[in-house]
Amino acid sequence: MPLLQIKKWSRKRRSFFLGLSAFAIVFILISCFITSDGRRFQTLTEDLFHSELSGNILNLHYTLAYPEKYGFAGEASLSSYQPRSEEDDGASNIRSTLNQLSKISPDRLKEDDSYTYKLLNRYLTLRLSGSSYAYYDEPLSPSSGMQSGLPILLADYTFRSSKDVEDYLHILDQTDTYFDGLIQYEKEKAEHGLFMSDSAAGDVIEQCYSIMDKDALSSGAHFLHTTFEERLNTLEQEGIISQEQKMKWISENDRLLTTVMAPAYERVADAFTILQGSGQNDKGLCYFPEGRAYYEYLLASTTGTSRSIAEIKTLLFEDFRQNFAAMASLLGQYPQLAAAFTNSDATFPYITPVEMLDDLKNRMAADFPPFPQSEEAEDIHYTIKSVSPSMEDYCSPAYYLTPPIDDMRNNIIYINHKNSPDALTLYTTLAHEGYPGHLYQTVYSQLYMNQNNTSCIRYLLHYGGYVEGWAFYVENLSYQYAQSVVSDSLTAAWYEACRLNRNIQLCLYSMLDIAIHYEGATLPKAQAILRKVGITDPQTASAIYDYIVEEPVNYLKYYLGFLEFLSLKDTAQNLWGDDFSLLRFHQFILETGPSDFQGLNDKLRLR
Structure with a gap:
């Protein structure tokens, strides 16, 4: 083979390998970018996961059976409402997270993470838009409020260990602070002209006395007595706790129900009695100042x-x-x-x-x-x-x-x-x-x-x-x-x-x-619509209207x-x-x- 041809071949070969090396460098750089973005996204989402659950033992317990395996530790804490300062619009954490997300490219994430990224970005962006409606939420709705939701969550709070029982009792001990926070929120709603109607407030008052029935509490027949004892019996049968420990906890549960939780419900009922009359709207959300935008x-x-x-x-x-x-x-x-x-x-x-x-x-x-x-x-x-x-x-x-x-x-x-x-x-x-x-x-x-x-x-x-x-x-x-x-x-x-x-x-x-x-x-218009499809009873139509008003x-x-x-x-x-x-x-x-x-x-x- 002529020398010239050999030299040409050698230069081609060197060019090929140089090209291959350049490709490898680019590939490595791309891989580093992907890995870097992937790690940052993983860290961000794990931090979010921990911060969201750390502040509320109920959410944590119902999300994770064994939170210690995920790095959660410490005292059981039931989150409570804290009034906002004038400088805090409640959206700073969302903005911070969205800012961190903006520095990560979804195209550099694996397919599953890329999909999660887009969901999270839309989810947070939407909630950021909702942060301006601070007092439009209704945590004590007559139909789905926490006054009825909390006892249900407590009755089904699973006991897998002694710590679960201790956490449960800590929750009971914090129900007064929790409901005091909601009372404060409802007072602020009233100050902004956004408190519920008189009839809805009356329903909440009635529920508070009915749910924490004094006769059932004094006789030990309340479902928060019986369900608690049933769960302890299971732990005793499994050899996780002793009978002595069981009896001690039953006594503590009785005490907390009568001295902490029942008075907390009474304070809600008293507060709503005082707040009755401050509601300015018993119709749809659009009758509030920003009601239509909030509804969207x-x-x-x-x-x-x-x-x-x-x-x-x-x-x-x-x-x-x-x-x-x-x-x-x-x-x-x-x-x-x-x-x-x-x-x-x-x-x-x-x-x-x-x-x-x-x-x-x-x-x-x-x-x-x-x-x-x-x-x-x-x-x-x-x-x-x-x-x-x-x-x-x-x-x-x-x-x-x-x-x-x-x-x-x-x-x-x-x-x-x-x-x-x-x-x-x-x-x-x-x-x-x-x-x-x-x-x-x-x-x-x-x-x-x-x-x-x-x-x-x-x-x-x-x-x-x-x-x-x-x-x-x-x-x-x-x-x-x-x-x-x-x-x-x-x-x-x-x-x-x-x-x-x-x-x-x-x-x-x-x-x-x-x-x-x-x-x-309005109610007359709703009744007219319902009559066209055969719902002619005024009380039935009124009940449908009231429920839709309370549960948009x-x-x-x-x-x-x-x-x-x-x-x-x-x-x-x-x-x-x-x-x-x-x-x-x-x-x-x-x-x-x-x-x-x-x-x-x-x-x-x-x-």
Whole structure:
């Protein structure tokens, strides 16, 4: 080979290797950037996770079964409201976190972290916009306030160790400070002209005396007595505590209930008695100075939707029209439905909740994936409990108690027996709360995220539309499962009529929510709307109106979330074509995990 050719080859080879070295350097630099951003994001989210949970023992206990494994230690602290200074708008921490996020590129994060980054960024940005509405929140709402919520959380506070019992008693000992903080907040609300109506305040006063009933407390029959002793008995049986220790703690619980917690409730009742009359609005949020803007924020933050109110109204109206037409068609096909059935108990083959949940698990198998394989997944079980009679007036018909992320084996579903549901209603309610509803959704998503080392901050980003929208979506499917349980077409048609009726009702209430809080509909206007769909009793219409006034966006959390899932399903069918299946769609939703609907839509288009 000529020398010249050799020299040319040598220069080419050197150029090749120099190019390769340059590529390697660039690759290393990119890797360093990715690693650096990844580490910073991990540190940021872990710090957020710890700071959010460290200040409130209730949140910590219900999020982590074994907090010491995550680095949490110290005294149990129940966070309480602290008045803001003029310089503090309550948003400095959010701004600081957003500033730290802005220095991290989501493009340099691994796919899962990049998705979490975008969720967190939108989540915090939205809450920053809501920080200017400091006194629009209502922690002591008659329908869902902490005066009824705290006793429920205390009654189900799991005792796994002696420290859990000690923490529980510390919480009881701080309930006076906690409620004093809420009283201070309500006084400040009143000073800003934003205190609740007289009727709502009256309901809170009545609840305070009813929940902490003096006779039940003095006799030791209060449910916070009995549930406490039941949990201690379990610890004693397991050999974790002695009988002597148990009796000592029972005595301490009695003391704290009567000398700390009951007086705290009395102070709330006294404060609300004084504050009655200071409320300036007994109608929708739009009658407050910034009420319409706050409603827009509340709607977005609660449901996770990015749609405008005009879009939401169109979506709801079209759904209402379709369901109403479907109901009319069904009644035309089966005119005897109007009078033939009053309940489903006579024909429904399942009676107990366990029988119903077993049937639901079998029927859902074709459309929903099994839990991700793990040792923990093999030991998932549930307990059905009844709501305490003293709490029946303040609880939902049923609810699921979300387990800690590091111990999902024990799941609890509560049923409120005040108005015993018929068999079909119980079946669909258990689908909503259990399988394939909240229990299944929660356990599946948490198992999957745990296995994939998903950022811990995801567990603290709450999306009401995702959670309740999913539960109502699968509740709709459970009516179809119920139809396959029975053999005759008339009963199946009745079940379909019940499904349509429930959808029509919740869709109507969702439209009313917008009309009342955003457009200013008053009680007479709401009564007129309800009369058009057959709700003619003035007291019933008034009760519906009052509930929507007290709980803005609550119905939309369920029904708009449901419609968003239907829209996602339509998108998946268009994108996947012949490859679409309910199983694949449901697996996508569950493995993505709790999200806003913008995130779900964006991720779906990348599949």
